[in-house]
Amino acid sequence: xxxxxxxxxxxxxxxxxxxxxxxxxxxxxxxxxxxxxxxxxxxxxxxxxxxxxxxxxxxxxxxxxxxxxxxxxxxxxxxxxxxxxxxxxxxxxxxxxxxxxxxxxxxxxxxxxxxxxxxxxxxxxxxxxxxxxxxxxxxxxxxxxxxxxxxxxxxxxxxxxxxxxxxxxxxxxxxxxxxxxxxxxxxxxxxxxxxxxxxxxxxxxxxxxxxxxxxxxxxxxxxxxxxxxxxxxxxxxxxxxxxxxxxxxxxxxxxxxxxxxxxxxxxxxxxxxxxxxxxxxxxxxxxxxxxxxxxxxxxxxxxxxxxxxxxxxxxxxxxxxxxxxxxxxxxxxxxxxx
Amino acid sequence: xxxxxxxxxxxxxxxxxxxxxxxxxxxxxxxxxxxxxxxxxxxxxxxxxxxxxxxxxxxxxxxxxxxxxxxxxxxxxxxxxxxxxxxxxxxxxxxxxxxxxxxxxxxxxxxxxxxxxxxxxxxxxxxxxxxxxxxxxxxxxxxxxxxxxxxxxxxxxxxxxxxxxxxxxxxxxxxxxxxxxxxxxxxxxxxxxxxxxxxxxxxxxxxxxxxxxxxxxxxxxxxxxxxxxxxxxxxxxxxxxxxxxxxxxxxxxxxxxxxxxxxxx
Numbered sequence: 259x260x261x262x263x264x265x266x267x268x269x270x271x272x273x274x275x276x277x278x279x280x281x282x283x284x285x286x287x288x289x290x291x292x293x294x295x296x297x298x299x300x301x302x303x304x305x306x307x308x309x310x311x312x313x314x315x316x317x318x319x320x321x322x323x324x325x326x327x328x329x330x331x332x333x334x335x336x337x338x339x340x341x342x343x344x345x346x347x348x349x350x351x352x353x354x355x356x357x358x359x360x361x362x363x364x365x366x367x368x369x370x371x372x373x374x375x376x377x378x379x380x381x382x383x384x385x386x387x388x389x390x391x392x393x394x395x396x397x398x399x400x401x402x403x404x405x406x407x408x409x410x411x412x413x414x415x416x417x418x419x420x421x422x423x424x425x426x427x428x429x430x431x432x433x434x435x436x437x438x439x440x441x442x443x444x445x446x447x448x449x450x451x452x453x454x455x456x457x458x459x460x461x462x463x464x465x466x467x468x469x470x471x472x473x474x475x476x477x478x479x480x481x482x483x484x485x486x487x488x489x490x491x492x493x494x495x496x497x498x499x500x501x502x503x504x505x506x507x508x509x510x511x512x513x514x515x516x517x518x519x520x521x522x523x524x525x526x527x528x529x530x531x532x533x534x535x536x537x538x539x540x541x542x543x544x545x546x547x548x549x550x551x552x553x554x555x556x557x558x559x560x561x562x563x564x565x566x567x568x569x570x571x572x573x574x575x576x577x578x579x580x581x582x583x584x585x586x587x588x589x590x591x592x593x594x595x596x
Numbered sequence: 597x598x599x600x601x602x603x604x605x606x607x608x609x610x611x612x613x614x615x616x617x618x619x620x621x622x623x624x625x626x627x628x629x630x631x632x633x634x635x636x637x638x639x640x641x642x643x644x645x646x647x648x649x650x651x652x653x654x655x656x657x658x659x660x661x662x663x664x665x666x667x668x669x670x671x672x673x674x675x676x677x678x679x680x681x682x683x684x685x686x687x688x689x690x691x692x693x694x695x696x697x698x699x700x701x702x703x704x705x706x707x708x709x710x711x712x713x714x715x716x717x718x719x720x721x722x723x724x725x726x727x728x729x730x731x732x733x734x735x736x737x738x739x740x741x742x743x744x745x746x747x748x749x750x751x752x753x754x755x756x757x758x759x760x761x762x763x764x765x766x767x768x769x770x771x772x773x774x775x776x777x778x779x780x781x782x783x784x785x786x787x788x789x790x791x792x793x794x795x796x797x798x799x800x801x802x803x804x805x806x807x808x809x810x811x812x813x814x815x816x817x818x819x820x821x822x823x824x825x826x827x828x829x830x831x832x833x834x835x836x837x838x839x840x841x842x843x844x845x846x847x848x849x850x851x852x853x854x855x856x857x858x859x860x861x
Contacts, residue, residue: 282736465708472699475688482650482686483700483754484671542690595689595740 289536290548292591296534296584297555304562311565315442321557322443323512326450327505328553331528332535333457334501336549337494339532340461342474342541343398345495347387348502348528350409352521355380355499356506357413360422360516369432376503383409384499388492406525413518422516437511446508453504458546470494475542530577531556534584538592555580598625600662601762601793602647602678607656609642616642618817619656624762624793629784631808632797633834635842638814640797641683644764647795648680649673674700679755683766685747689740694719696739697754722753726783745776752783763787764795769803781807801838805831815841 284291305312331348338345355376362372387405391398427433438445461467472480473490481487502521510516535552537544559580563573603623609616617639624630634640645651646658649670658665660676673680680686687696694715703711703718719735726749733742739750748768755763765784769777784794784807798804804811811828813821820841828834 286736459709463710463712465702465704465710468695468699468702468710471691471695472688475690476686479682479684479686479688480699482648482670482680482682484649484669484674485700486671542688595738 326446330505340544347402347405349521351502352506355503380499380503384496388495631804634814677761679760
């Protein structure tokens with residue numbers, strides 16, 4: 259019997275995966291969707307554990323006051339991590355920019371001019387940090403750690419640890435625009451959500467975001483395709499500086515006082531939020547919306563644990579638990595392609 | 597005479613005191629397929645990386661259409677109409693097919709915002725054009741999910757998108773299956789038929805002989821031979837030349853070294 263050289267006819271072509279827009283959206287946003295699931299479960303547990311607190315508005319209101327500051331830090335940090343670097347200097351950048359803001363306001367200038375000065379300061383510091391990492395070719399982990407200490411030290415040396423009260427801001431347009439309430443909701447959250455939306459657009463639908471992904475994924479390939487790798491990397495630090503400056507202005511506006519320690523407490527929570535949100539550590543992919551939800555989760559843990567009737571001693575433990583569980587979830591949910 | 601598309605004049609690249617490429621003169625005309633061959637370490641990849649602007653030559657001149665290009669880099673090279681399919685394919689494996697095809701030259705609307713619908717459409721057209729179609733993958737598939745041949749397809753699609761005048765292919769058939777290799781050959785013929793040029797770098801001399809009409813043989817950073825297909829005649833003569841390059845004195849050198857070693861012992 260002679261063997262046929264004809265290929266065996268295929269019974270049916272491989273089934274084509276449905277190409278629906280919703281499915282595509284979910285596939286492209288796996289990490290963010292997973293993070294949102296974690297958030298829903300967590301709030302569910304809190305509601306069951308202490309319904310009296312979590313079925314009423316005040317707890318959410320208090321989170322909405324602190325959340326904007328975190329969002330302004332977490333969102334640009336997703337860019338830095340996606341490009342394959344890290345930034346530990348943003349707390350000092352935040353304090354420094356807010357300091358410039360406080361000084362300009364205190365000198366009697368228009369608050370909006372002060373905000374502009376703060377934003378420019380943050381971006382200039384971003385250029386400096388970025389140049390250290392990209393041009394001087396230092397490890398971003400160590401170089402930015404050094405910058406954080408150095409900038410904070412500089413603030414302390416010059417101010418001798420003294421804070422600046424800005425009560426004159428209370429009844430200004432800037433004050434009501436940036437720290438009042440609209441319909442019972444803290445106004446900062448609207449600005450912060452606008453910033454998140456802008457960043458998400460930049461990240462997912464803009465040339466810059468596409469290049470951040472490419473450089474973080476494979477800098478050699480990106481360079482060979484004509485992308486200016488150094489410029490893209492520095493630009494992520496500049497964006498981080500902008501976000502840190504915004505965070506600094508918002509946190510100063512909360513109680514109209516600039517502290518020389520402004521920003522210090524945000525280092526670890528902001529970094530944790532990025533990774534809880536589903537941005538992996540290796541670069542090339544990330545999620546802005548996931549990072550924002552990560553910030554929400556981290557902000558809720560503290561108030562949630564205390565409101566649930568546990569002592570403050572439990573906060574750190576639950577912080578850690580949520581971080582580890584989230585990372586395990588993302589590990590299972592996301593595959594790393596090489 | 598056809599237009600001289602690109603010319604390298606006395607191009608050299610050294611790393612410290614080691615020459616990777618030492619004073620090479622080389623050109624590609626419009627509409628020709630040039631085969632660049634040579635042993636490992638002959639300087640082929642260094643040469644095409646300089647052509648692609650990925651590394652800077654230590655000395656020498658690069659001319660595009662007769663005009664000297666003093667500030668040569670990867671972006672300039674692509675703007676000048678040179679697309680390179682690198683040996684490692686230069687893909688970002690965590691990104692989608694679309695993002696890889698338009699890497700470095702994204703299709704945008706205004707203010708740099710991407711135009712995803714147009715990018716998807718163009719990607720689909722390109723993949724169809726080069727025959728790397730699949731029922732399982734869409735332009736939104738992650739490149740890391742693709743096979744070697746399919747990844748090569750993405751790299752080729754990227755190279756033809758901008759109607760480049762010269763497509764440089766560094767060992768495009770290495771590690772590909774027979775049918776995939778045939779697809780690459782068909783691709784080269786299509787490009788050639790469109791009046792564009794191809795610089796084809798290969799290890800397999802039979803492959804290169806089949807596809808190219810002019811050959812440049814490199815040896816230890818220098819050009820050892822430039823000849824047309826008619827001048828070379830057969831693939832066997834080319835292989836014989838390569839073997840003579842590798843062992844200049846043939847068996848004799850082996851014998852003498854053997855004798856020397858014996859005498860020293």
